[in-house]
Amino acid sequence: LRLCRLLPCFRRSFSSQGAASMIDQRTSGNVSVIKLQNPPMNAFRHEVRAGLVEGIKKANEDASVKSIVIHGDGNVFSAGADITEFASGGNALEPGLISVVHHIENSAKPVVAAIHGLAFGGGLEVCLGSHYRVMHSKARIAFPEVNIGILPAATGSQRLPRVTDIATAVEMCTTGMPVSAKKALEKGIVDKVVDGDVVSEAINFARSIEDEPVEPRRVSKMRVKANEFTSAVFDAAYDMIAKRARGAAAPVFNVKAIEAAVNSKSYEEGLEREHGLALPLFVGSQARALQYAFFSERKLPKWEIPGGAVNYKNSTPIEIKEGAVIGGGTMGSGIAICFITSGIPVKLVEVNQEYLDKTLSTIRKVINTKVEKGRLSPEKADQQLSLLQGTLNYNDLKNADIVIEAVFENLELKKKIFKKLDETCKPETVLASNTSGLDIDQVMAAVTSRPGKVVGTHFFSPAHVMKLLENIRGKDTSPETMATVMDLGKKLKKVSVLVGNCPHFVGNRMLGPYGTEASYLLEEGALPHEVDQVLEDFGFPMGVFRVSDLAGIDVGYKSRKDFGLITREGQDDRFRNGRRYCPVADFLVERGRLGQKSGKGWYNYGKVGGRNPQPDPEVEQLILEMSEKAGFKRRRITPLEILERCLYSMINEGFKILEEGIASRQEDIDMVWLYGYGWPRHTGGPMYYARNQVGLGRIYERLLYYQALNPDVPHWEPSGLLRDEGMAKLFRSSKL
Numbered sequence: 001l002r003l004c005r006l007l008p009c010f011r012r013s014f015s016s017q018g019a020a021s022m023i024d025q026r027t028s029g030n031v032s033v034i035k036l037q038n039p040p041m042n043a044f045r046h047e048v049r050a051g052l053v054e055g056i057k058k059a060n061e062d063a064s065v066k067s068i069v070i071h072g073d074g075n076v077f078s079a080g081a082d083i084t085e086f087a088s089g090g091n092a093l094e095p096g097l098i099s100v101v102h103h104i105e106n107s108a109k110p111v112v113a114a115i116h117g118l119a120f121g122g123g124l125e126v127c128l129g130s131h132y133r134v135m136h137s138k139a140r141i142a143f144p145e146v147n148i149g150i151l152p153a154a155t156g157s158q159r160l161p162r163v164t165d166i167a168t169a170v171e172m173c174t175t176g177m178p179v180s181a182k183k184a185l186e187k188g189i190v191d192k193v194v195d196g197d198v199v200s201e202a203i204n205f206a207r208s209i210e211d212e213p214v215e216p217r218r219v220s221k222m223r224v225k226a227n228e229f230t231s232a233v234f235d236a237a238y239d240m241i242a243k244r245a246r247g248a249a250a251p252v253f254n255v256k257a258i259e260a261a262v263n264s265k266s267y268e269e270g271l272e273r274e275h276g277l278a279l280p281l282f283v284g285s286q287a288r289a290l291q292y293a294f295f296s297e298r299k300l301p302k303w304e305i306p307g308g309a310v311n312y313k314n315s316t317p318i319e320i321k322e323g324a325v326i327g328g329g330t331m332g333s334g335i336a337i338c339f340i341t342s343g344i345p346v347k348l349v350e351v352n353q354e355y356l357d358k359t360l361s362t363i364r365k366v367i368n369t370k371v372e373k374g375r376l377s378p379e380k381a382d383q384q385l386s387l388l389q390g391t392l393n394y395n396d397l398k399n400a401d402i403v404i405e406a407v408f409e410n411l412e413l414k415k416k417i418f419k420k421l422d423e424t425c426k427p428e429t430v431l432a433s434n435t436s437g438l439d440i441d442q443v444m445a446a447v448t449s450r451p452g453k454v455v456g457t458h459f460f461s462p463a464h465v466m467k468l469l470e471n472i473r474g475k476d477t478s479p480e481t482m483a484t485v486m487d488l489g490k491k492l493k494k495v496s497v498l499v500g501n502c503p504h505f506v507g508n509r510m511l512g513p514y515g516t517e518a519s520y521l522l523e524e525g526a527l528p529h530e531v532d533q534v535l536e537d538f539g540f541p542m543g544v545f546r547v548s549d550l551a552g553i554d555v556g557y558k559s560r561k562d563f564g565l566i567t568r569e570g571q572d573d574r575f576r577n578g579r580r581y582c583p584v585a586d587f588l589v590e591r592g593r594l595g596q597k598s599g600k601g602w603y604n605y606g607k608v609g610g611r612n613p614q615p616d617p618e619v620e621q622l623i624l625e626m627s628e629k630a631g632f633k634r635r636r637i638t639p640l641e642i643l644e645r646c647l648y649s650m651i652n653e654g655f656k657i658l659e660e661g662i663a664s665r666q667e668d669i670d671m672v673w674l675y676g677y678g679w680p681r682h683t684g685g686p687m688y689y690a691r692n693q694v695g696l697g698r699i700y701e702r703l704l705y706y707q708a709l710n711p712d713v714p715h716w717e718p719s720g721l722l723r724d725e726g727m728a729k730l731f732r733s734s735k736l
């Protein structure tokens with residue numbers, strides 16, 4: 001943990017406080033009760049660590065004491081290491097956390113950890129240093145280190161697989177997900193779960209074991225719980241990481257640390273290995289990127305518009321007591337689910353009874369599946385479903401505080417609906433659109449008498465699963481309305497980002513050049529699976545063509561048709577509106593290849609709805625023909641070129657978005673991509689990646705290079721912001 005000092009993200013000021021004030025020690029009969037007192041999270045800063053070691057020593061020297069209980073002050077046991085200490089080096093002062101854990105374990109008198117609230121990271125390591133663990137039924141334990149690119153390096157990775165099975169240890173360390181008291185008991189991590197006052201219960205428990213020998217309870221002396229299935233567990237974990245977090249080092253190193261526990265001859269040897277694995281993680285770029293993502297996400301609720309005049313502090317949301325959704329298709333049904341699962345009543349409007357019944361039944365199915373899978377109680381499900389009301393009548397929306405329109409992406413239809421909503425809803429009602437990219441000002445606000453109340457709420461599909469909510473402020477959207485949709489996002493448990501109004505907003509606008517470059521690469525020499533492989537190796541869960549097959553290639557086709565880009569069936573001119581145009585996707589749709597839903601698209605799936613993509617010779621043939629027709633001399637395209645063209649074109653668009661004030665901060669853009677498009681978190685997001693991992697000088701150079709080769713492709717025109725910062729970087733790196 002001494003290495004944590006190297007992490008700049010965590011640098012904060014260090015103020016010293018006396019050890020005495022951070023530990024409270026009293027006796028209850030012959031139990032010594034030690035309280036950690038560093039509110040609000042009882043983090044293990046130096047005074048707490050020193051005080052705890054001192055407390056254990058005192059209790060061991062006191063002949064009247066027979067056992068020891070450790071607990072946390074306030075609402076939690078402990079959230080672990082104190083990140084505010086890292087700048088001062090306080091975390092490097094002895095005793096370090098490893099030493100504290102060993103002092104506790106070496107106590108001759110039994111030590112019981114009383115866990116309430118949460119015991120995370122170093123907090124859990126201290127509990128595993130104790131001889132027994134008593135946990136409140138509502139408390140949670142976790143090793144969330146993986147989320148910030150590190151591993152539980154104060155003995156945690158060596159202790160956990162000694163108290164629980166390897167699969168559980170791997171799951172906890174690679175996902176960082178909190179574990180309930182029930183599961184912790186089942187999995188052998190704690191000894192007793194109690195309701196009521198956990199400290200009194202732990203004291204009673206301590207009395208009941210005070211004469212038991214301590215030696216067999218020392219976790220470091222226990223055998224690692226490996227068996228004949230262990231290597232299969234590790235293989236499955238590596239496979240899962242390759243699928244879900246390809247390229248991320250921390251999950252891999254967490255598994256390696258547990259493997260070290262299994263394979264080492266002794267606890268001490270395993271501990272050395274744990275340290276050896278932690279070292280490169282602590283100093284690596286991925287940890288910094290993940291910590292950037294961690295802090296960026298926490299910055300989102302502190303929204304502001306460019307210039308900062310309107311922000312979260314000076315804007316008050318209206319309370320949403322009831323919501324409404326227009327259109328119960330793919331998006332509308334998901335949005336309605338978000339409302340009811342967050343306890344907000346919602347009215348859902350459809351065009352006719354048949355469609356209404358269909359969407360209500362879809363929603364019921366989603367909720368009931370949760371019950372079947374044991375993720376929701378039947379009572380809770382009934383309660384949630386009672387909040388949903390379907391209707392065909394706009395007059396039923398009179399009490400709605402917000403209406404979210406989610407009908408087809410059709411300009412005239414949306415206009416008609418906003419007009420009707422404006423006439424029917426009370427004047428305070430916020431009118432929102434889930435459009436993927438239409439103009440909030442021209443299409444929606446312009447037809448209402450309340451432009452200040454009009455806003456975009458762009459959910460991602462499936463809306464009840466995807467975390468991102470991209471809220472779009474129009475030119476007249478009031479601060480109150482902005483605050484309302486940001487607050488709604490919080491209530492719906494979304495990661496909400498406030499952005500400005502422009503065609504396709506932030507996420508889809510950047511997706512444009514990314515997808516376009518991918519299709520140009522096909523014409524010039526690559527095949528869909530080659531492009532996807534490079535993007536997946538970079539860390540995207542799916543490459544651009546697999547995503548396109550999943551979403552349906554016809555979705556983009558319809559939209560291009562609406563914008564007049566598909567002028568004649570099978571037309572093969574290479575330009576639209578004076579720009580290079582690649583029609584391969586159009587040809588696929590016209591041949592009935594719509595993606596997974598038709599069994600074939602960019603790939604062949606074997607059957608309708610199939611999930612296993614296989615490269616298809618028919619597609620390859622079509623691509624070759626199109627290349628030839630268009631006069632491209634196909635060539636081998638390197639993975640580097642694929643990556644640069646897909647990513648740098650999109651990053652350039654991100655800088656234009658920042659420059660135009662569509663996004664206020666680079667963190668907003670990065671979070672859109674992390675939560676909406678599966679950008680690999682361990683690289684921080686496109687903007688962070690460009691600045692901190694590639695370098696803006698390099699990006700600027702490559703933009704100019706590709707621009708020179710493709711003068712008819714406007715997305716290679718460097719953004720002014722990127723040009724200025726990139727030039728400055730290039731100049732600074734010169735020897736002048």
Ligand code: NAI
Nearest residue numbers: 327328329330331332349350351406407408409435436461
């Ligand atoms: P969809 O085609 O699945 O559903 C649209 C629904 O609206 C249909 O059920 C239809 O019956 C209903 N509808 C049409 N006119 C209506 C009216 N006058 N009153 C009430 N209901 C009406 O469309 P989807 O995919 O749900 O898209 C809806 C909106 O969300 C579009 O603007 C789309 O661009 C946007 N969007 C779609 C995403 C996606 O992945 N599907 C992602 C994000 C946004």
